[in-house]
Structure formats: C-alpha cells, structure tokens
Amino acid sequence: MGKKNLKRTLGLWDVLMFGVGGIVGAGIYAIIGQAAGLSGNMLWLSFIVAAIVALLSGLSYAEFVSRFPDSGGSFEYIKQGLGKKPALFMSVFMALTGIVAAAAISISFADYLSRLVDFPSWVIVIGIIAFMAFFNIIGAKYSSYYNAVATFITLAGLAVVIAVCIPEFGTTDLTKLGDNGWNGIFSGGALIFFSYIGFEDLVKMAEDTKNPEKNMPKGVLFSGLAVLVIYLLIAISASSVLDWQDLSQSNGPLAEVAEIKLGSWGATGLVIVALFATSKTILTNILGTSRLLYDVARDSEVNWMKKLTTISGIGHAPNYAIVLIAVLAIGFGLIGDLKMVASISNIFIFIVFGMVNIALLAFRYKHRKNPTEKPAFHIPLNVNNIPIPTIFALLTILVMFGYNIYNLMQGHL
Numbered sequence: 001m002g003k004k005n006l007k008r009t010l011g012l013w014d015v016l017m018f019g020v021g022g023i024v025g026a027g028i029y030a031i032i033g034q035a036a037g038l039s040g041n042m043l044w045l046s047f048i049v050a051a052i053v054a055l056l057s058g059l060s061y062a063e064f065v066s067r068f069p070d071s072g073g074s075f076e077y078i079k080q081g082l083g084k085k086p087a088l089f090m091s092v093f094m095a096l097t098g099i100v101a102a103a104a105i106s107i108s109f110a111d112y113l114s115r116l117v118d119f120p121s122w123v124i125v126i127g128i129i130a131f132m133a134f135f136n137i138i139g140a141k142y143s144s145y146y147n148a149v150a151t152f153i154t155l156a157g158l159a160v161v162i163a164v165c166i167p168e169f170g171t172t173d174l175t176k177l178g179d180n181g182w183n184g185i186f187s188g189g190a191l192i193f194f195s196y197i198g199f200e201d202l203v204k205m206a207e208d209t210k211n212p213e214k215n216m217p218k219g220v221l222f223s224g225l226a227v228l229v230i231y232l233l234i235a236i237s238a239s240s241v242l243d244w245q246d247l248s249q250s251n252g253p254l255a256e257v258a259e260i261k262l263g264s265w266g267a268t269g270l271v272i273v274a275l276f277a278t279s280k281t282i283l284t285n286i287l288g289t290s291r292l293l294y295d296v297a298r299d300s301e302v303n304w305m306k307k308l309t310t311i312s313g314i315g316h317a318p319n320y321a322i323v324l325i326a327v328l329a330i331g332f333g334l335i336g337d338l339k340m341v342a343s344i345s346n347i348f349i350f351i352v353f354g355m356v357n358i359a360l361l362a363f364r365y366k367h368r369k370n371p372t373e374k375p376a377f378h379i380p381l382n383v384n385n386i387p388i389p390t391i392f393a394l395l396t397i398l399v400m401f402g403y404n405i406y407n408l409m410q411g412h413l
Helices: 013-023 026-067 074-082 084-113 121-137 140-170 180-194 197-209 212-241 244-249 253-262 262-297 303-309 319-333 336-366 389-410
Strands: none
Touching: 013 140, 013 197, 013 212, 013 253, 013 336, 026 074, 026 084, 026 140, 026 180, 026 197, 026 244, 026 253, 026 262, 026 336, 026 389, 074 084, 074 262, 074 336, 084 121, 084 262, 084 319, 084 336, 121 262, 121 319, 121 389, 140 212, 140 262, 180 212, 180 336, 180 389, 197 212, 197 262, 197 336, 212 253, 212 319, 244 253, 253 262, 262 303, 262 319, 303 319, 319 336
16 A cells, blocks of 8 residues: 555745744744853854854755655655665654753743742643643644644744834944854854754655645745844844843843833733743654654564554554653753753754765765756755755854854853
C-alpha cells in the first residue's frame, strides 16, 4: 500500500504566516534579557548575526524542500544526502532540540509567572510541562486551536511593545559596544539563535502546501526575513526604554519594558501575553518531538522503541512518546538556569543545521557530473556544483557553536 498524500491546502501567504508564527514564539520573550547582558546596547547587531547564520542554513532548507517536498524535514534531507543510518542517528539530536527547548521555555514561563504569583520555580516548571503534555495527550486538534490563539496573542504583544516604544527610538546610543566588546556581540548572537529554533519546522508542512517546490522555499526565506525585522524592532525598543544592565537582570524583560511605558496594567498584560507565548512553544515542541519519535520508532529495529509507536487514549496520540518527552524536559528544566539550558538546546540545533548543510554538499557532490534536474529553488554561486553559501553556512555555524560553548562555560563560572 503506497504512502498516503496529505491534502494540499496551503498557499504562499499561509506558509509565510505559519513560518512567522512558528519562529516568533517564546524565544524572544525568554532570551532577550540574557542576550542584552552579553551584547549591551548593540543587542540589535546580535540579532542580525543570528539571522544571517539562520538564513544561510535556510538556503539549504529551501533547496532541499524544493527537491524533496516531504514532511520529514531535516530527517529526510540528511537521509537524501548522507543515507538512512546517519539520518536515524541524527534524529536523536533533533529530538533533544525539542526536548531541551521546551525545558528552557518552561524556565522562562516560571520567571514571567513569578511576577504575578509567589510560587517555587521548580513547581511551575513541572506543572507547565505536565499541563502541555496533557494537552498533547487529549489530541492534536485541541493543541492546534490553542496554538493558533496563542500565536495571535504573541504577535499582538510584540506589536504593542514596538508601538509604545517608537517615541523612544534615537534616545539611546545603539552603536556603543558593551562591556564584552565584539565577543559579546557574537556570544549574544549565539544565544539569540535560540529564538530561531522554529526555523526548520516549517518545511515539515511541504505535503500540505500547494506547489511546494516554489512556495515553500519562498516561505522559508521570506518568513526568516520578516522575523528579523520584528526582532530588530523589539531589540531597539527594549534597549531604548530600559538600560541593558536592567534588561539583563529582569525576570520578565519585555514585561518590565511595558511597565515603564504603560504602567502596572501594561506589565500585567505583557506577562499574560508572555505566558501564552511560552506555553504554546512548550506545547508545539512536545507535539513536534513526539511525532518525530513516533516516526523514528517505526523505522527502528530497537525493540524498546516500538513502545513509542503505541497510539492510545482519548486523543489517539503517541502517549508513551509524549510522556517520555515531558519527563526528560522536566529533568532539563529543573536545572533552572535559562542561559545554560538555552545554550544546551542550541548545541543540538547547531548540530542538526550543520548536518543538513553537509547533506546538501554531499548531495550536490554526488551529482556534480550528472546534475539532477534543477529544482525551482537552486542556491546560487556554485563552483563545480558546490554552493559557496552552504560552505559559509557551515563556517558560521562552527563559529556560533564555539561561542555557544563559551556561553555554557561562562554559566559555570
């Protein structure tokens, strides 16, 4: 029996909105304060650094999805370039990306909630991950409803922050290097990369998209550019209203910005928005990772993993996979250090991005003498069928990986 095809209902605008909504999640609410502590007033430049690294890899995703419009995403691309065994091995890192990201976001959720109620952070971390896992267990349909509402609230909250801060633009010297100099800019960029962690999820919707060979590459690249504009405006807004030292020490940085401009009701409103943003990102990380584990377990020959293919319960969901993910996420979340956990998550996403770029280079090299039919999106600037931007993508990932390790080491000092 052949593979069933999903119904193609999404146009370019839908893909673009999914892309923007998927990337602009809790990362910006969670990590902006920690990043400000590294890059100071030039926080905006760290966002540009992170965007360049993400978009260079985005070119590889755009070409791969144009060649193979499959819902497998990174797993499919690594399989096409390097083979099934490396793809199965890399699926571990793909899963850990989602698990540790959920943990980092749960720490941010606890930070924001602590502005409203006095409750131990560890209890909040366990509670929110367990609640979002329960949402997944009762079914993807309800999860998607919650995600749609929370995405709208997330973007609306950011729009309000930008709108109220525009009068302050130009009041702060945004060209003044922070205490950490240029190292701080790149360290901040490495940490901010966490805010782009939803970048590779969009390509998994290729089988739902009309004319995916053309629309999906545009969606990947245009949504990345749109998010860069939003992030830049947020970085400039926050830096213009709040001193970077205060921003870095806040347990709810954007809520504090809103409080300065709108008073206590503004802060409370932004906290509620941030709670929606952080919780929906935990929800979608658990959702996506559970489906990845389910898919990998079906292909695996390992006996104990077969349990992860069990579909059960009222939501007809892979409940064993969901529970395993929730338990592991709680374990990482109880570390309690947002910068450290986000940096651990970045390690896994850098590895996955790096392997996708290597897979594209391998695919192109294998077909250098007998090139396959040129896809609708083909990375430009090639030498002997090897795309130069992909080599730059790998180099920038290596640099960011190094700074990410530096951030982790600083977290231990």
